[in-house]
Amino acid sequence: MTQINDRKTIRSWAFFDWANSAYNLVITSTIFPAYYTIITSSNKPNTIDYVQFMGFKFVNTALYNYALAFAFLIIAILSPVLSGIADSRGNKKFFMKIFTWIGALSCCGLYFFEAETLQLGIVLFILAAIGFWGSLVFYNAYLPEIATPDMQDTVSAKGYAYGYVGSILLQLVCFVFVFFPDTFGLSGAGQASRLSFLLVGIWWIAFAQIPFRNLPDTPKQRVVPTGNILTSGFKELSKVWVQLKHMPYLKRFLTAFFFYSMGVQTVMLVATVFGEKQLQLPTAKLIGTIMLLQVVAIPGAMLMSWLSKNHLGNIRVLIGVVIIWIGVCIAAYFVQTELxxxxxxxAVGLIMGGIQSLSRSTYSKYLPQDSKDHTSFFSFFDVTEKIALVIGMFSFGYIEELTGSMRNSLIALALFFVAGLAFLWLLRNSEPRKIQPVS
Known part of the structure; x- marks a missing residue:
């Protein structure tokens, strides 16, 4: 049986963030997007670069956004099916393992991604994203089962802190290879970058063994769902939707989360591509910037947790953070210089960890704490986020293709944040408390 507030269990749970956050830093934030932009660009100023994929022609960076949007769509479809199975059989850890192996092996496969193997690289990039985000469905669902409501902010922030530290350590190792390839007998920065992708996969699967060994499987439901196993998960989501009608605060928070999630992850996923393409910043400086961003994010997440617990409460902190995000999008539209x-x-570093950590723990605190189907509730949460990401990434790519500038896409993201802020504002006097199950 899962131990509540057990230090070893919580530490093991947080190590899953340590293991997989290397993917989030190296593959989605630093080396991979910079590498992708370089090998698909002509490096001619004021030129729109196109690539061919599956017989279609795309703006190179738009294809990057579409690939991620497609991965999020797959997860949005798969997670209800898998969470329904995991809830009924008590085997969420099994699915964490499956998605971890898919993601880690795909990262290893990216070692073979070059300009001549664009289609293979994009497919592996999509599979790596599916592995990462799919595993988080079940990882997040452990939170209300290993920590009581008063501890969930702290435990959630601890997970993100472990993730930032672990990813930075591997990023430093990758730095050495990328900037000093000759020292290690590598042909250049390109091979060094691909070696980084291989190291991410090895790091991911190696450290994931800690939570796999120590996190217990949750008990099976007493009543096993009947009917088609492929549709039972969607039936579980429909039950969650029915329950949401009797949980107005949770429903309102999910609506706010839906809108601001369109912006948060999209900004984080396109930051490196934006700096490379719009400002022509050198890869080394971009990677260094994202590294600094990760370092700043650790105290940022801890600060948000402290403010929410001791002074302002979750909702008021989230309101303040979303306002800052709106300012970031507007400022990014006008940014012209490296400084x-x-x-x-x-600024993004200070707020990115806080909004992710607090969103997860706020949702957890709004849930009926004696519910036995946390995976279904968190599947609903993850499906909400993934659909938001599909819309956010697709909108960013489509507006760029339509207008010829990534800057115009930032205005759409700012509007998404404004919508999220409006729904959070309605919750400003309704801090999450323990909610009784609906009869």
């Missing part, structure tokens, strides 16, 4: 980009990155 301005660095200041903007520092």
């Amino acid at each position: 301005q980009f660095y200041f903007l990155a520092a």
Whole structure:
């Protein structure tokens, strides 16, 4: 049986963030997007670069956004099916393992991604994203089962802190290879970058063994769902939707989360591509900036947790953070210089970990704490986020293709944040408390 507030269990749970956050930093934030932009660009100023994929022609960076949007769509479809199975059989850890192996092996496969193997690289990039985000469905669902409501903010922030530290350590190792390839007998920065992708996969699967060994499987439901196993998960989501009608605060929070999630993850996923393409910043400086951003994010997440617990409460802190995000999007539209980009990155670093950590723990605190189907509730949470990401990433790519500039896409993201802020504002006097199950 899962231990509540057990230090070893919580530490093991947090190590899953340590293991997989290397993917989030190296593959989605630093080396991979910079590498992708370089090998698909002509490096001619004022030129729109196109690539061919599956017989279609795309703006190179738009294809990057579409690939991620497609991965999020797959997860949105798969997670209800898998969470329904995991809830009924008590085997969420099994699915964490499956998605971890898919993601880690795909990262290893990216070692073979070059300009001549674009289609293979994009497919592996999509599979790596599916592995990462799919595993988080079941990882997040452990939170209300290993920590009581008063501890969930702290435990959630601890997970993100472990993730930032672990990813930075591997990023430093990758730095050495990328900037000093000759020392290690590598052909250049390109091979060094691909070696980084291989190291991410090895790091991910190696450290994931800690939570796999120590996190217990949750008990099976007493009543096993009948009917088609492929549709039972969607039936579980429909039950969650029915329960939401009797949980107005949770429903309102999910609506707010849906809108601001369109912006948060999209900004984080396109930051490096934006700096490379719009400001022509050198890869080394971009990677260094994202590294600094990760370092700043650790105290940022802890600060948000402290403010919410001791002073303002979760909702008021989230309101303040979303307002800052709106300012970031507007400022990014006008940014022109390297120094301005660095200041903007520092601001993003302070707020990115806080909004992710607090969103997860706020949702957890709004849930009926004696519920036995946390995976279904968190599947609903993850499906909400993934659909938001599909819309956010697709909108960013489509507006760029339509207008020829990534800057115009930032205005759409700002509007998404404004919508999220409006729904959070309605909750400003309704801090999450223990909610009784609906009869």
